[in-house]
Amino acid sequence: MPKVGVEQSLTAVQEALQQKGYDVVQLNNEDDAKGCDCCVVTGIDNNVMGMSNAVTAGSVIAAHGLSADEVCQQVESRLNH
Incomplete structure (x- = not known):
């Protein structure tokens, strides 16, 4: 099953993805x-400086304003493209 990193504040999303059988890890730092x-990710943190360091080649989904089910649908659509 694909490995999905979830920001630690998104408990409902983490639980929903685990129920669907995904290997879920908490994102406590960029190494995770x-x-x-x-x-x-929550999508709340904005990159004010315009700098970014890519630490994963996978998709990044901003969960801000989405329900846990909507996030799961986003994950499934990105992984099953």
């Missing part, structure tokens, strides 16, 4: 994202 097929 390495090896993930997809990452789910």
Whole structure:
């Protein structure tokens, strides 16, 4: 099953993905994202400086404003493209 990194504040999303059989890891720092097929973040933190360091080749989904089910649908569509 694909490995999905989920920001630690998104407990409902983490539980929903685990119920669907995904290998879920908490994203506590950027090293946790390495090896993930997809990452789910709150989307609240904005990159004000315009700098970014890619730590995963997988998709990144901003969960802000989405329900846990909607996030699961996003994960499934990105991983099954």
